[in-house]
Amino acid sequence: MLKHKFLTTSLTLLSAAMLTAQEQEQEKGLYIKGNALLAPIGLINIGLEKQLTSKITMQDDVLISPWKSFAGHEFQYYSLSLEGRYYFNEAFSHWYVGANVGVSSFVLQKWNYWKDVSYTNDQNEVFLKSNLYQKGFSFLIGVTCGYQFKVSDRWNIDVYATIGSSTDFYKGYDRTTGKRYESAQKYNKSGEILPYRGGVMISYKLK
Numbered sequence: 212m213l214k215h216k217f218l219t220t221s222l223t224l225l226s227a228a229m230l231t232a233q234e235q236e237q238e239k240g241l242y243i244k245g246n247a248l249l250a251p252i253g254l255i256n257i258g259l260e261k262q263l264t265s266k267i268t269m270q271d272d273v274l275i276s277p278w279k280s281f282a283g284h285e286f287q288y289y290s291l292s293l294e295g296r297y298y299f300n301e302a303f304s305h306w307y308v309g310a311n312v313g314v315s316s317f318v319l320q321k322w323n324y325w326k327d328v329s330y331t332n333d334q335n336e337v338f339l340k341s342n343l344y345q346k347g348f349s350f351l352i353g354v355t356c357g358y359q360f361k362v363s364d365r366w367n368i369d370v371y372a373t374i375g376s377s378t379d380f381y382k383g384y385d386r387t388t389g390k391r392y393e394s395a396q397k398y399n400k401s402g403e404i405l406p407y408r409g410g411v412m413i414s415y416k417l418k
Contacts, residue, residue: 248410262302270294285344290315309355320344347381365416373408
């Protein structure tokens with residue numbers, strides 16, 4: 212009799228624990244989101260944010276800039292990013308910080324090449340700087356700060372910015388001749404600290 216009661220109690224507790232775990236799993240949110248700040252200029256930035264614990268989420272997103280020319284400058288940019296976020300209140304609510312890593316591929320003209328001034332390379336060849344552009348890839352690592360708030364049962368708004376280190380490997384070309392303007396045998400390498408992500412994400416709760 213005692214053994215039967217013990218078995219019944221154990222099964223009841225086990226069932227309750229499993230039910231609680233299932234309910235907690237069901238409560239973990241998953242949001243799909245798009246960047247409303249970048250969309251008007253034709254940049255596609257979409258992502259998924261999944262809850263891991265009560266205060267931690269994981270987000271992955273892609274950014275696509277398909278412009279071969281934007282305002283007279285090359286601006287093709289494709290990136291993939293993964294970010295872990297810690298919310299000070301609870302997941303998907305109020306202030307958070309995040310650690311971000313990403314990779315990108317680009318064909319673009321750096322902002323400091325926009326002026327019509329001469330550029331002389333190591334071989335004393337002279338180019339017009341505004342005709343030069345860069346093609347390559349980057350590795351990115353940074354810190355994100357943001358604020359997310361609810362506007363309805365399923366809709367959130369997520370405002371964020373990321374600053375960090377970009378390590379770039381690229382080849383430089385002259386637009387008019389197709390000739391490389393720098394003398395590196397393979398890739399040039401550069402590194403800089405800069406803001407590389409940001410915007411206003413409109414988020415929809417999938418579950």
